[in-house]
Amino acid sequence: MRYLNVSLLTLVACFVYACGLGSQELPPRLRTGYPPLDERLSRMVTVDSLSLSPAEVRRLPHPLLLDAREPEEYAVSHLPGAENIGYDDARYGLLEGVDRDRPVVVYCTIGYRSERMAEELRSRGFRRVYNLYGSIYAWALAGYPLVDEDGPTRRLHTYNRKWGTYFPDSLATKVY
Numbered sequence: 001m002r003y004l005n006v007s008l009l010t011l012v013a014c015f016v017y018a019c020g021l022g023s024q025e026l027p028p029r030l031r032t033g034y035p036p037l038d039e040r041l042s043r044m045v046t047v048d049s050l051s052l053s054p055a056e057v058r059r060l061p062h063p064l065l066l067d068a069r070e071p072e073e074y075a076v077s078h079l080p081g082a083e084n085i086g087y088d089d090a091r092y093g094l095l096e097g098v099d100r101d102r103p104v105v106v107y108c109t110i111g112y113r114s115e116r117m118a119e120e121l122r123s124r125g126f127r128r129v130y131n132l133y134g135s136i137y138a139w140a141l142a143g144y145p146l147v148d149e150d151g152p153t154r155r156l157h158t159y160n161r162k163w164g165t166y167f168p169d170s171l172a173t174k175v176y
Contacts, residue, residue, distance in 0.1 A: 030133045032141045037166040045111040051133040054142040063103040068117040076157035077146040107132035109159045
């Protein structure tokens with residue numbers, strides 16, 4: 001009976017988490033300036049001391065930027081200097097030899113996958129791992145550059161059409 005109660009409690013906790021976070025107060029430093037995105041982020045991505053804005057990421061000394069999107073998303077555009085670690089089949093081998101105290105910033109499309117990847121990297125002994133709050137969307141909204149293998153680009157992979165609605169049409173060519 002006790003096992004059943006613990007299992008039921010665990011199931012309820014997972015269900016509540018899967019339904020998303022309750023709306024959180026978004027501190028000014030993390031606001032993207034695009035209300036539809038800010039509202040969605042407040043319900044999906046944790047706001048805490050391990051969440052950084054694009055401006056805060058740019059002030060970090062020599063951060064390792066890790067893109068937690070899939071290779072086809074990364075190929076469309078990514079942050080300058082970022083490495084593609086992926087998500088579904090993460091390539092942890094690229095972290096061999098990386099100082100565990102070096103600042104590591106993980107991002108994806110809006111921050112959901114990167115938040116989970118950041119947790120995984122912390123469990124692997126990296127001590128200064130941050131999530132770029134709002135991820136590549138927030139970066140582009142802040143006016144910072146995106147690149148592809150040929151250099152600067154205005155293309156942005158938006159995961160799918162639904163997630164594309166959380167980024168203004170006028171700022172990038174959306175790729176699904």
